[in-house]
Amino acid sequence: DTAVSQTPKYLVTQMGNDKSIKCEQNLGHDTMYWYKQDSKKFLKIMFSYNNKELIINETVPNRFSPKSPDKAHLNLHINSLELGDSAVYFCASSPGTSGGAQETQYFGPGTRLLVL
Amino acid sequence: QKEVEQDPGPLSVPEGAIVSLNCTYSNSAFQYFMWYRQYSRKGPELLMYTYSSGNKEDGRFTAQVDKSSKYISLFIRDSQPSDSATYLCAMKGTSYGKLTFGQGTILTVHP
Numbered sequence: 001d002t003a004v005s006q007t008p009k010y011l012v013t014q015m016g017n018d019k020s021i022k023c024e025q026n027l028g029h030d031t032m033y034w035y036k037q038d039s040k041k042f043l044k045i046m047f048s049y050n051n052k053e054l055i056i057n058e059t060v061p062n063r064f065s066p067k068s069p070d071k072a073h074l075n076l077h078i079n080s081l082e083l084g085d086s087a088v089y090f091c092a093s094s095p096g097t098s099g100g101a102q103e104t105q106y107f108g109p110g111t112r113l114l115v116l
Numbered sequence: 117q118k119e120v121e122q123d124p125g126p127l128s129v130p131e132g133a134i135v136s137l138n139c140t141y142s143n144s145a146f147q148y149f150m151w152y153r154q155y156s157r158k159g160p161e162l163l164m165y166t167y168s169s170g171n172k173e174d175g176r177f178t179a180q181v182d183k184s185s186k187y188i189s190l191f192i193r194d195s196q197p198s199d200s201a202t203y204l205c206a207m208k209g210t211s212y213g214k215l216t217f218g219q220g221t222i223l224t225v226h227p
Contacts, residue, residue: 042217103148103150106161107159108159
């Protein structure tokens with residue numbers, strides 16, 4: 001059973017389009033995250049939700065909007081896609097945020113987005 | 117200057133070698149230190165987790181943290197071709213779940 005799953009795995013689209021990436025975790029975790037990994041492998045946090053509430057919102061363009069319908073799901077919607085949005089987007093989850101073993105983040109397989 | 121600096125390599129070693137991977141950081145608030153391994157076209161997976169300074173050993177892997185020097189290391193003994201991957205250091209202070217990652221070091225262990 002996949003712990004953290006993302007769909008789609010690959011996404012090729014034109015500039016200006018709107019697209020969504022879905023993430024689901026079956027670990028019973030309270031906290032979920034979205035990361036962006038650029039071509040140089042830098043992994044940078046974008047958003048974090050704890051029990052459906054936004055707790056981290058890094059400096060990300062307003063075109064990116066996360067939505068958490070329940071604590072097992074965290075989706076990412078991107079409006080008006082730009083060339084610079086091309087990257088690998090990783091979803092992750094952790095049991096909580098209070099420290100110790102609660103900190104372990106489990107990553108999904110990634111969604112490779114290419115904007116043409 | 118980035119908060120976490122990590123030499124991207126690539127690093128190529130023969131099978132059986134001892135590998136040393138390092139990161140330096142500038143934020144003295146960091147207290148939790150992690151090493152993640154990322155295979156090609158996969159998500160990162162946690163290898164080692166250390167709180168504050170000291171050493172931690174797990175099988176062939178040893179993580180060291182020197183907070184006074186703001187320097188962390190990961191040692192891999194008896195390296196295997198299956199260790200070939202990108203190794204990312206990550207750290208955080210007390211803020212909720214916000215991990216700051218290094219750029220990652222690409223390691224290749226050749227038979």
